[in-house]
Amino acid sequence: MDIKLYIKAARPFSFTVSFVPPALALVLAWAQIPNFYPKWSLFVLTFLGGFLAHAGSNILSDYFDYKKGIDRPGTYGSSGVLVNSEMTPSQVLNLALFCFLSASIIGLAIMISIPNGFSLLWLVAAGGFLGFFYTTPPFILKYRAWGDFAVFMAFGPLMTLGGYFVQTGIYSIKPFLLAFPVAMIVDAILHANNIRDIENDKRCQIKTVAGILGKEKAIGMYEILLYGSYVFIILFVAVKMIHPYSLLALFSLPLAKSNIEKLKGEKIPPDADAMTAKLHSAFSVLLMAGLFLGKIFR
Numbered sequence: 605m606d607i608k609l610y611i612k613a614a615r616p617f618s619f620t621v622s623f624v625p626p627a628l629a630l631v632l633a634w635a636q637i638p639n640f641y642p643k644w645s646l647f648v649l650t651f652l653g654g655f656l657a658h659a660g661s662n663i664l665s666d667y668f669d670y671k672k673g674i675d676r677p678g679t680y681g682s683s684g685v686l687v688n689s690e691m692t693p694s695q696v697l698n699l700a701l702f703c704f705l706s707a708s709i710i711g712l713a714i715m716i717s718i719p720n721g722f723s724l725l726w727l728v729a730a731g732g733f734l735g736f737f738y739t740t741p742p743f744i745l746k747y748r749a750w751g752d753f754a755v756f757m758a759f760g761p762l763m764t765l766g767g768y769f770v771q772t773g774i775y776s777i778k779p780f781l782l783a784f785p786v787a788m789i790v791d792a793i794l795h796a797n798n799i800r801d802i803e804n805d806k807r808c809q810i811k812t813v814a815g816i817l818g819k820e821k822a823i824g825m826y827e828i829l830l831y832g833s834y835v836f837i838i839l840f841v842a843v844k845m846i847h848p849y850s851l852l853a854l855f856s857l858p859l860a861k862s863n864i865e866k867l868k869g870e871k872i873p874p875d876a877d878a879m880t881a882k883l884h885s886a887f888s889v890l891l892m893a894g895l896f897l898g899k900i901f902r
Contacts, residue, residue, distance in 0.1 A: 610699060613666065613685045614659035617878050621759045621790045622658035624888040626650040628786065629767030629779050631892045635847070635899040637772060646714060646770050653710035654731075654763055660703030661735035665746065667696045668739040674808045679801070704736060719773055727766040734758040749811045755794050760787020778845060785833035785853075786891070789884040792829040796876035799823060799867065823867050830860040833887065847898025856886040 630647055634640050662683070669675040670686040670693065677687055685691040691699075711728045715721035734754040737743040745754045764783035769775055798805065798814035799822045805815050814822035837853050840846045860883055866873050873879065 622654040625763035626767035635895045656707035663700035665739045785836035793880040800872040849898040850894035852894035853891040
């Protein structure tokens with residue numbers, strides 16, 4: 605069993621998008637609820653469940669992209685374990701199913717261990733559906749221009765709201781809405797990947813939002829997703845939903861501007877998705893730091 609190969613198959617550069625929602629939920633609960641005490645064991649389980657579901661979705665995506673001839677030598681976006689014959693298709697499929705099964709067991713354990721835990725079932729089911737059927741028939745969300753919606757909801761409002769409920773036992777509109785700016789950058793990770801792959805996707809008869817818009821308009825959408833995230837933070841501060849220290853997130857603006865300029869260059873960078881994932885990390889850490897400082901110095 606080659607653990608390093610399994611980790612490679614899961615595409616670990618993107619794992620921040622499954623870590624941030626439960627972390628953001630925890631920090632928001634601590635910042636806004638008096639006498640709140642974090643439930644660290646549940647936080648670890650929430651993160652682990654989300655991480656495994658995310659890994660399963662990535663691995664399953666590689667499997668179906670390879671089987672359909674989308675991933676082949678000279679293309680980007682996959683882990684490369686199938687294209688480079690480092691793993692067999694059956695090994696990749698079994699690994700993906702193991703990740704999803706493990707995530708399901710963890711989700712069930714969390715629901716059993718907290719009051720009214722089974723009210724989370726709709727969130728877990730929705731997230732599981734979006735992740736599992738991202739490339740799996742019959743829904744194949746990725747190939748039918750529903751990929752942006754899937755990653756936005758799964759790694760934004762749904763996971764953040766679920767993480768907040770696990771910590772507090774309360775459903776609230778605040779974690780749902782606060783996840784929007786973070787989720788927009790998550791979508792931008794996928795969107796950047798799809799902009800780079802427009803021509804390959806056309807040859808493979810795959811529909812993505814980027815492909816439908818065309819390169820120029822798709823880059824415009826990428827710009828809206830990034831700058832729109834900062835507009836949301838400013839708006840949330842203006843309506844006093846979050847502390848003004850949350851404006852620390854704006855310090856990641858230069859990185860956002862740099863990413864946009866790179867996409868507007870003559871050639872789309874092959875690491876367009878990875879560089880957007882770095883922005884997601886910087887934005888999220890600064891936002892959570894602002895929420896933390898707002899609690900300390902209010």
